Amino acid sequence: MIPINAPQIGEEEIKAVVKVMRSGILTHGLGAGPLVTKFEKAFTKFVKTKHAIAVNTGTAALHLAITGAGIKRGDEVILPSFTFVSTAEVIAMAGAKPVFVDIDPETYNISPRKMEKAITKKTKAVMSVDLYGLSADMQPIREIADKHGLLIIEDSCQAHGASYKEKPPGAFADAACWSFYASKNMTTGEGGMITTDDSEFAEKMRFMRSHGEKEKYKSLMLGHNYHMPEIQAAIGCAQLKKLPKFVARRRENAKRLGEKLKKAENLRLPKEPDGYKHSWYLYTVRLKNGKEKKRDKIVKVLKREGISAEVYYSNPIHLMPYYRKFGKYRLQETENAARQVFSLPVHPGVTEKQVDFIGESVLHAIE
Numbered sequence: 001m002i003p004i005n006a007p008q009i010g011e012e013e014i015k016a017v018v019k020v021m022r023s024g025i026l027t028h029g030l031g032a033g034p035l036v037t038k039f040e041k042a043f044t045k046f047v048k049t050k051h052a053i054a055v056n057t058g059t060a061a062l063h064l065a066i067t068g069a070g071i072k073r074g075d076e077v078i079l080p081s082f083t084f085v086s087t088a089e090v091i092a093m094a095g096a097k098p099v100f101v102d103i104d105p106e107t108y109n110i111s112p113r114k115m116e117k118a119i120t121k122k123t124k125a126v127m128s129v130d131l132y133g134l135s136a137d138m139q140p141i142r143e144i145a146d147k148h149g150l151l152i153i154e155d156s157c158q159a160h161g162a163s164y165k166e167k168p169p170g171a172f173a174d175a176a177c178w179s180f181y182a183s184k185n186m187t188t189g190e191g192g193m194i195t196t197d198d199s200e201f202a203e204k205m206r207f208m209r210s211h212g213e214k215e216k217y218k219s220l221m222l223g224h225n226y227h228m229p230e231i232q233a234a235i236g237c238a239q240l241k242k243l244p245k246f247v248a249r250r251r252e253n254a255k256r257l258g259e260k261l262k263k264a265e266n267l268r269l270p271k272e273p274d275g276y277k278h279s280w281y282l283y284t285v286r287l288k289n290g291k292e293k294k295r296d297k298i299v300k301v302l303k304r305e306g307i308s309a310e311v312y313y314s315n316p317i318h319l320m321p322y323y324r325k326f327g328k329y330r331l332q333e334t335e336n337a338a339r340q341v342f343s344l345p346v347h348p349g350v351t352e353k354q355v356d357f358i359g360e361s362v363l364h365a366i367e
């Protein structure tokens with residue numbers, strides 16, 4: 001089976017993990033062990049930001065950013081519904097209300113125009129998501145946020161190695177959150193990071209990462225245990241060095257697959273608009289209107305051929321049982337996309353020959 005994504009682990013990661021095990025330093029009481037600190041420094045350089053705070057999942061990163069920003073009961077946070085559930089989850093966990101906004105059908109990311117319409121007196125922040133590895137349209141989002149005095153927390157969990165207007169994810173936001181889950185463009189198994197240029201915000205999130213402590217046993221605020229273990233940081237340091245090559249391979253595979261699929265009449269291929277660099281966490285195609293009934297069958301056929309085609313996301317968050325209580329929404333573009341999309345493997349472990357096989361199998365399956 002060609003998996004939809006696969007961790008790219010080499011000798012460097014294995015050696016780095018063994019070294020940590022031999023060192024006897026597995027973690028740090030305030031979450032700032034030597035390798036965690038090294039990984040954070042390397043990450044700040046990579047995304048050209050002042051601060052990076054390593055945590056143990058992308059969800060923890062989003063939760064720290066939301067609570068560190070002071071989002072609380074009675075507040076509203078705007079976000080897309082066409083994304084992974086973590087984004088809405090952390091808003092609800094903070095006691096605030098997630099307000100779902102429809103997407104731009106070309107990019108699958110939040111529509112800035114529709115976002116502005118959803119702003120109320122209670123809105124405190126926008127959580128944009130860089131879905132599938134393509135940045136949200138951050139410039140208009142920043143302009144609207146500034147006009148209304150809102151914070152922007154960018155969910156860049158899928159966008160390592162992407163850029164927008166030649167800037168890395170997070171450049172237009174108050175904070176960006178990253179995941180290093182095993183499927184991501186770079187991984188630590190499980191892991192996360194928050195990046196920001198705001199020193200006060202960064203310091204607060206560092207305390208909150210470790211029970212609200214600046215010093216042990218003197219909690220200054222409510223916190224959590226969101227420490228990243230040293231083994232994870234060691235893997236992260238090795239993976240970050242390889243990330244540019246991983247993304248280059250994804251880009252080559254995406255280009256080759258795009259060439260193959262060009263002739264598929266009933267398929268809409270993913271776009272990389274001018275000024276964007278896609279990091280191709282997922283290569284997501286879409287069946288044209290009226291053809292969506294065939295989607296699940298096509299995915300099944302591809303799986304039978306040994307290709308792990310997957311649907312991200314068949315059930316938008318506003319339609320999930322728990323999240324229905326936040327309001328009745330009709331998000332036409334989101335719901336259409338949820339019925340029509342499916343993703344294909346382009347990760348660095350996919351060979352050219354396999355890309356050709358995937359392309360041919362898709363052409364065959366949709367006929």
Ligand SMILES: Cc1ncc(COP(=O)(O)O)c(C=O)c1O
Nearest residue numbers: 057058059084086157179180181
């Ligand atoms: C868009 C998005 N947000 C948040 C997350 C949560 O990250 P994690 O699984 O590391 O908690 C993920 C990853 O699964 C994601 O893809």
